[in-house]
Amino acid sequence: MLPRRVLQFLIIYCLFLGLLLTLKYGLALSDYVIPAPSGIYQTALAEFRQYSLATLNTMAVAVIGQVLAVLMAIGIGIAGRQSTWLGSFIKVAAYNFQAYPIVALAPILFILLGDGFLTRLLIAAMICYFPVLLSVLGIMSKPIDDIEHFYRATGRMRWQLEVKIRTFENLGQLTTVIAGSATLAMAGTIVGEFIAANAGIGYSIRIALYQSDLGKILIALFLIGITIAIYQALLESLGVVVKRAWTGR
Amino acid sequence: MPLAVENLAFAYPGADVPLFSRVSFRLAEPGFHSFFGPSGVGKTTLARIIAGNIAASSGEIAAGDLSRSLYSHNKERLPGWSGVARHLARVVPPAMHGRMAELIDIFGLGDCIDSRFEQLSMGQQNRVNLIRYLLQDCDLLIMDESLANVDERTREKIILAIKAMFPQRYFIYISHNVIEVAKFCQDILVFRGRGKQPQTALVRGCDMRRAGEFSRAALDVTLLEIMNAA
Numbered sequence: 001m002l003p004r005r006v007l008q009f010l011i012i013y014c015l016f017l018g019l020l021l022t023l024k025y026g027l028a029l030s031d032y033v034i035p036a037p038s039g040i041y042q043t044a045l046a047e048f049r050q051y052s053l054a055t056l057n058t059m060a061v062a063v064i065g066q067v068l069a070v071l072m073a074i075g076i077g078i079a080g081r082q083s084t085w086l087g088s089f090i091k092v093a094a095y096n097f098q099a100y101p102i103v104a105l106a107p108i109l110f111i112l113l114g115d116g117f118l119t120r121l122l123i124a125a126m127i128c129y130f131p132v133l134l135s136v137l138g139i140m141s142k143p144i145d146d147i148e149h150f151y152r153a154t155g156r157m158r159w160q161l162e163v164k165i166r167t168f169e170n171l172g173q174l175t176t177v178i179a180g181s182a183t184l185a186m187a188g189t190i191v192g193e194f195i196a197a198n199a200g201i202g203y204s205i206r207i208a209l210y211q212s213d214l215g216k217i218l219i220a221l222f223l224i225g226i227t228i229a230i231y232q233a234l235l236e237s238l239g240v241v242v243k244r245a246w247t248g249r
Numbered sequence: 250m251p252l253a254v255e256n257l258a259f260a261y262p263g264a265d266v267p268l269f270s271r272v273s274f275r276l277a278e279p280g281f282h283s284f285f286g287p288s289g290v291g292k293t294t295l296a297r298i299i300a301g302n303i304a305a306s307s308g309e310i311a312a313g314d315l316s317r318s319l320y321s322h323n324k325e326r327l328p329g330w331s332g333v334a335r336h337l338a339r340v341v342p343p344a345m346h347g348r349m350a351e352l353i354d355i356f357g358l359g360d361c362i363d364s365r366f367e368q369l370s371m372g373q374q375n376r377v378n379l380i381r382y383l384l385q386d387c388d389l390l391i392m393d394e395s396l397a398n399v400d401e402r403t404r405e406k407i408i409l410a411i412k413a414m415f416p417q418r419y420f421i422y423i424s425h426n427v428i429e430v431a432k433f434c435q436d437i438l439v440f441r442g443r444g445k446q447p448q449t450a451l452v453r454g455c456d457m458r459r460a461g462e463f464s465r466a467a468l469d470v471t472l473l474e475i476m477n478a479a
Contacts, residue, residue: 146326150378153300153319154385156340168330246330248365 001240002233009229013222020218035215043215051204051216055223058189058200059231061117065124066185070132070178072125077136078163091141094133102126103191110196120192120200127188128181135177139170168246175239179232186228251315252276252299252389252419257308259294267306268294269448274438276419280456281412283422283430285475286440290448292423296320296391299421315388315419322393325378327366333377334362345384348414352380355410357403372398376407383411389419396424405460408433412458431471432457439478450478 017040024034031039080090106123113119140163147165151157167174193202201220208216258270269291276282284292298305300320312318327336341349353362356376361369369377379395396404411420412433424430430437434454441448452474457463 146324147328149325150321150340150381153302153321154340164330165328168328248329 001236002230005229005233005236006226009225013225017218032212033214040215040218043213044219047216047219051201051219051223054199054201054204055220055227058120058193058202058224059186059227061120061200062124062182062185062189063231065121065189066128066178066182068121069125069129069181069185073129073132073136077133077140078159080137081140081163081166087141091137094130094137097130102130103188106192106195109192115196115198117199120189120197123192124185124189127191128184131184132177132181135173139173140166142166144169171239171243171246175236175243179235179239182232182235183228186224186231190224251279251313253311253313254299255309255311257295257298257310258306259291259298259303260306269440271447272308272449273447274436274449274451276421276436278435279417279419280435281408281420281422281433282436282438283424283434283454284438284440285424285427285430286479287442288425290440290443292440293322293393296393296421296423299389300391312389317387318389318391319382319385319387320391320393321378321382321395323375323378323395323397326374327377327381329365329367332363332365333358333369336366337362337377337381340381341384342386349380349384352383352410352414356380356407370398372400372403375399376403379407383415387418389421391421391423393423394425395422401429404429405433409458409460427472427475428468431455431468431475432463437471437475439475441479452478 020034021037023029024036035043076090076094080087080094102123105126106119109119109122113122144165147169148157148162151161189200190202190205193200194206197203201224205217205220208214208220253275255273256270257272258267260267272295284296286292294303297303297320299310300318302320327333337349337353338346353359356379358373358376358380361373366374366377375395375397376399379392382390382392382395396407399407408422408429422430422434432455435456437452437454439450439452441450452471454471455463455467
């Protein structure tokens with residue numbers, strides 16, 4: 001899984017780089033607009049360490065944000081699975097919130113909480129929270145009648161068992177959603193940093209943008225892509241391990 | 250009178266014609282009874298109404314002493330996170346564990362009882378499902394195609410064992426196998442073809458209780474009655 005993910009990213013990145021260089025040489029653009037390969041290489045040598053640390057900083061915020069979002073989504077998804085007033089309210093609220101661009105709320109958070117760790121964490125969590133919540137709500141609200149019937153008929157059904165059955169039956173979907181939400185968490189953190197934070201790779205990109213240094217941005221994109229690819233592959237592998245342990249196959 | 254159904258009718262919401270109407274019958278004694286008829290006439294719906302899973306459009310059910318009814322069917326699955334033996338041990342009351350071991354043996358499941366449910370054949374899955382229902386505390390057990398995909402000899406063995414082990418329990422057995430129904434059941438509620446009135450007819454079956462203990466002539470008469478009723 002890991003080599004495949006990394007290889008996929010490298011192919012896409014190389015194609016992107018090739019397209020930029022084709023544009024550069026095709027349209028005779030200056031090194032100021034699109035740096036030459038040697039320039040990109042020099043930038044990579046100069047910035048690799050600092051950008052790697054910044055990417056890890058962003059990744060750490062994204063991972064914590066994602067864990068918080070997944071835990072909250074599972075909690076709220078379980079509470080909202082029932083066709084009670086509360087369940088319906090949670091579902092409607094989740095759908096409505098999801099339709100709103102969360103990034104647009106980022107400036108409010110920066111104003112209220114400053115440009116530190118907490119704001120970045122909140123933005124990361126909020127961006128990946130609603131898609132995960134909607135998936136969890138969908139999974140938890142759908143009865144698995146052919147398994148649940150016996151427990152209901154014999155009076156053995158408890159909410160914990162209901163959740164366990166529905167989780168087990170939709171394990172593949174849940175794993176995919178959680179792995180997919182890693183990208184959202186990372187994107188959320190970077191956008192947050194790009195807007196106003198004082199650390200992370202998004203902040204570095206903002207500085208590179210002010211300097212109009214495409215080389216630095218390309219190095220940042222490379223590090224972001226490779227980090228997400230590795231993280232997603234790790235999440236998928238974890239999903240496979242959990243599935244194998246639980247289902248025996 | 251433990252189970253009496255009077256003028257029962259059921260229509261799906263928005264349907265112009267009811268699935269069935271004016272269905273009346275009485276099951277006076279415990280034992281193996283049956284609903285028999287072609288697909289789509291309402292056997293399962295009637296069974297689920299009796300079990301209390303869905304409500305009838307009109308009519309009455311007098312359950313008498315039958316305080317607990319269970320409905321089981323052949324599409325049910327067991328959770329896949331543990332083996333069949335572990336699952337059964339959890340859902341079968343401890344007092345019934347001896348009987349569970351006996352049933353596992355009679356049902357021919359000894360070799361696969363530690364497997365996970367999905368690893369079993371369809372016939373084995375249905376037998377496992379039936380065991381967990383049989384060992385619940387209930388007065389009426391509805392078995393909707395519960396022995397589907399099980400070979401004929403094993404089915405016969407299972408039905409005779411159930412009749413011997415649970416003589417005080419009511420069973421409603423839904424099957425499309427007319428010979429099996431005629432041979433093993435006491436009262437057979439035959440669902441007649443669409444448009445016929447009344448929509449059901451009660452036929453007396455051979456109610457065989459021990460292997461080989463039945464009259465060929467009686468079986469032929471029962472089969473003829475079922476065919477005529479249908």
